[in-house]
Amino acid sequence: MTINSSSIPGNGIPASLKTSYSFSDAYNWLAEGWALFKTAPVKLFLFCLLPMIISGCIQLIPGPAGMILSKWAGAIVVASVWPVLSYLHHHSAFSVKSVFVAKNWLSVAVYSVTGVIVAAQQFGVAYALAGDDAVAMFFQMSGTGIKVWHLSLIFASAVPLMTLLIFAPARIFFVCRNPLRAVQDSISAVVKMWKPCCVIAIIQGLLLALAPYTIRLSVVLSGPVLACTWYCVYQRYISEQ
Numbered sequence: 001m002t003i004n005s006s007s008i009p010g011n012g013i014p015a016s017l018k019t020s021y022s023f024s025d026a027y028n029w030l031a032e033g034w035a036l037f038k039t040a041p042v043k044l045f046l047f048c049l050l051p052m053i054i055s056g057c058i059q060l061i062p063g064p065a066g067m068i069l070s071k072w073a074g075a076i077v078v079a080s081v082w083p084v085l086s087y088l089h090h091h092s093a094f095s096v097k098s099v100f101v102a103k104n105w106l107s108v109a110v111y112s113v114t115g116v117i118v119a120a121q122q123f124g125v126a127y128a129l130a131g132d133d134a135v136a137m138f139f140q141m142s143g144t145g146i147k148v149w150h151l152s153l154i155f156a157s158a159v160p161l162m163t164l165l166i167f168a169p170a171r172i173f174f175v176c177r178n179p180l181r182a183v184q185d186s187i188s189a190v191v192k193m194w195k196p197c198c199v200i201a202i203i204q205g206l207l208l209a210l211a212p213y214t215i216r217l218s219v220v221l222s223g224p225v226l227a228c229t230w231y232c233v234y235q236r237y238i239s240e241q
Helices: 025-037 041-048 050-058 064-079 081-091 097-101 105-111 113-130 132-140 148-156 159-164 168-175 179-192 194-213 217-238
Strands: none
Touching: 025 081, 025 194, 025 217, 041 050, 041 081, 041 217, 050 064, 064 081, 064 105, 064 113, 064 132, 064 168, 081 097, 081 168, 081 217, 105 113, 105 168, 105 179, 113 132, 113 148, 113 159, 148 194, 159 179, 159 194, 168 179, 168 217, 179 194, 179 217, 194 217
């Protein structure tokens, strides 16, 4: 599997010279992501379950500490998909070892505080919808007043911030940016490519909104494909910057 990062599908314009993006570019992004995903679908599915499993285990720690630690650790594990996808792209093979040989993990750990920030934003939405039941849900894993549609909005509310931050781990791993500069690079890239990024974000938001109705299967099944899609976007348009 090789992604030719020197040209844009269908028009031959060098990626480094592309200055405008259309909504339809999202289709090409998804097609490239699907092509990368197909090289190791089962292993990618299993690997992408790790954030949910690890976060779920840490949330068993009672009180706010468990929730905060789970979101921080979950963000670190989510970030680890970038070296895995890079190895898959360049070697056409899945390798968990690529995670352990990746560099700049301290900066990744610092950056992963954003996982707590995203969770805080979701808590704000939850509190606006359900009041004290949101506190019970987030910190005591209960909350009888939380409705299913509340959960849909809470899950989907994370998408705008997650999209703006999507390329930050790649900048930390691949070009050793410090966390702040990596976040700035990511936001700049998403704003520049806002039209197709909005399309992907809307798709992701709908899938997250469906999660409470599908026992999270909508996220489990689509997550690896979307991760591959974002990786291909990074490889094509951002990696040389």
